[in-house]
Amino acid sequence: MNNIKKNFIYNLIYQFLILFIPLVISPYISRVMGVEGVGIYSYTYSVVSYFMLFVLLGVNNYGNRIIAKIRDDKKELARTFWGIYLFQLFMGLFMFFLYIGYIYLFDVEYKIIALIQSMFILSALGDINWVFFGLEEIKITILRNILIKVGTLIFIFLFVKDSSDIEIYAVIMSGMAIFSQLLLWSFVKKKIGFIKINMKEILKHIKPNLILFIPVIAISLYKIMDKIMLGIMSNISEVGFYENAEKIINIPLTLITALGTVMLPRISNLVVKREYKKINQYIHKSILLVMFMSLAMCFGLISIGYNFAPLYFGYEFQKTGLLIILLAPTLIFLSFANILRTLYLIPYEKDKIYILSVFLGALVNLLMNVIFIPKLGSIGACLGTIMAEFIVMFYQAFLLKKELEINKYIKDIFPFFVKALIMFILIYPINFLKIENFLKIIIQIVFGIIIYCFFNKQYLLYLFSLKKKS
Numbered sequence: 001m002n003n004i005k006k007n008f009i010y011n012l013i014y015q016f017l018i019l020f021i022p023l024v025i026s027p028y029i030s031r032v033m034g035v036e037g038v039g040i041y042s043y044t045y046s047v048v049s050y051f052m053l054f055v056l057l058g059v060n061n062y063g064n065r066i067i068a069k070i071r072d073d074k075k076e077l078a079r080t081f082w083g084i085y086l087f088q089l090f091m092g093l094f095m096f097f098l099y100i101g102y103i104y105l106f107d108v109e110y111k112i113i114a115l116i117q118s119m120f121i122l123s124a125l126g127d128i129n130w131v132f133f134g135l136e137e138i139k140i141t142i143l144r145n146i147l148i149k150v151g152t153l154i155f156i157f158l159f160v161k162d163s164s165d166i167e168i169y170a171v172i173m174s175g176m177a178i179f180s181q182l183l184l185w186s187f188v189k190k191k192i193g194f195i196k197i198n199m200k201e202i203l204k205h206i207k208p209n210l211i212l213f214i215p216v217i218a219i220s221l222y223k224i225m226d227k228i229m230l231g232i233m234s235n236i237s238e239v240g241f242y243e244n245a246e247k248i249i250n251i252p253l254t255l256i257t258a259l260g261t262v263m264l265p266r267i268s269n270l271v272v273k274r275e276y277k278k279i280n281q282y283i284h285k286s287i288l289l290v291m292f293m294s295l296a297m298c299f300g301l302i303s304i305g306y307n308f309a310p311l312y313f314g315y316e317f318q319k320t321g322l323l324i325i326l327l328a329p330t331l332i333f334l335s336f337a338n339i340l341r342t343l344y345l346i347p348y349e350k351d352k353i354y355i356l357s358v359f360l361g362a363l364v365n366l367l368m369n370v371i372f373i374p375k376l377g378s379i380g381a382c383l384g385t386i387m388a389e390f391i392v393m394f395y396q397a398f399l400l401k402k403e404l405e406i407n408k409y410i411k412d413i414f415p416f417f418v419k420a421l422i423m424f425i426l427i428y429p430i431n432f433l434k435i436e437n438f439l440k441i442i443i444q445i446v447f448g449i450i451i452y453c454f455f456n457k458q459y460l461l462y463l464f465s466l467k468k469k470s
Contacts, residue, residue: 058212067134
């Protein structure tokens with residue numbers, strides 16, 4: 001468990017570094033480029049993201065899982081890596097030229113920005129993070145990201161000065177994404193080495209990769225398509241409001257993603273060894289940990305959201321505060337579903353349940369977007385996302401209730417919900433004090449942490465191995 005805790009901390013740092021630029025730069029970029037500039041960048045990036053998805057397909061989950069299973073066999077490790085990567089390389093080149101064709105064939109709006117962002121496809125072409133997560137070599141990715149994120153931060157402050165610099169901003173973001181992948185490749189020779197493989201070795205990875213790509217594309221319908229639909233059915237400003245709300249929601253979500261990504265290779269390895277009892281213990285402990293965190297974060301964001309958004313992004317983004325409040329409950333649904341997916345469905349190769357759940361969520365989201373976005377704009381997109389995440393979680397839990405102790409998990413989680421609700425009731429009235437918003441938020445965060453930790457002191461003692469849980 002020691003190694004898992006260490007990797008969890010490493011991956012937590014890694015995930016925070018992924019969001020480091022948006023977190024630090026967002027207030028600056030929001031004020032410099034305004035709602036429309038943020039909306040344009042978000043809209044064009046959402047489009048190129050779809051091409052990036054087709055480059056990676058399901059490789060992040062599939063590659064992570066299969067590398068974890070065969071990592072002790074060096075020859076098979078090299079054969080598997082190159083088999084998967086050469087297929088990824090082919091898809092990357094194909095999607096790059098397809099994207100360039102799309103830009104000129106359809107004469108897309110914001111053409112220059114779209115062309116610059118084609119570099120993101122090249123970065124996806126070289127993305128081999130899945131190898132290092134499968135090997136549980138988390139530290140390498142962290143060192144790489146520290147260098148990249150700090151460099152990006154410096155370049156943006158030096159060269160992005162007003163709304164006309166949106167193209168420079170796009171060059172910095174996409175260019176550093178490519179450089180980030182090139183750095184990771186320098187470690188491949190040490191960890192894996194080169195081996196000649198035939199076409200059969202490449203083709204055998206296509207089917208399982210495509211199977212795990214199905215849920216990826218389905219999830220994208222309510223993770224990326226929201227912003228594209230907002231840009232088409234509403235306006236660019238609504239995309240800007242929604243984009244910044246998502247950035248704030250994604251910050252606490254890194255905690256959840258970090259645990260799931262670290263545990264996936266470990267659980268996959270335990271499945272091969274048939275250590276099912278240990279797997280169930282990991283799942284139970286992981287559920288408790290992520291729900292302990294997500295419930296506090298959800299109610300905390302609801303408490304501070306409305307005052308936080310204009311203070312952080314600028315008063316032009318007042319509406320973003322409401323969107324943060326609306327999206328906060330998705331943290332709870334995402335937390336529960338993430339553990340079921342990464343610690344059970346993917347390691348046990350129960351891909352059918354995973355695929356059906358996300359497709360059901362995508363369908364619900366798509367229908368709600370079509371109905372509500374034209375009338376409510378970004379608020380309508382939030383409603384669709386909330387319902388989609390709930391449906392995904394509910395469907396997975398319902399189908400796994402006979403295989404996992406779902407009722408026990410809910411029973412054990414409920415006290416966290418009650419304590420988080422009490423915390424919310426105690427700190428929300430601070431919003432009505434006649435003091436500066438910055439001071440209100442600081443008081444709410446500090447008192448919220450103290451109250452929630454006090455109510456959960458027994459669990460915290462257990463978590464840090466100071467006392468056995470009664």
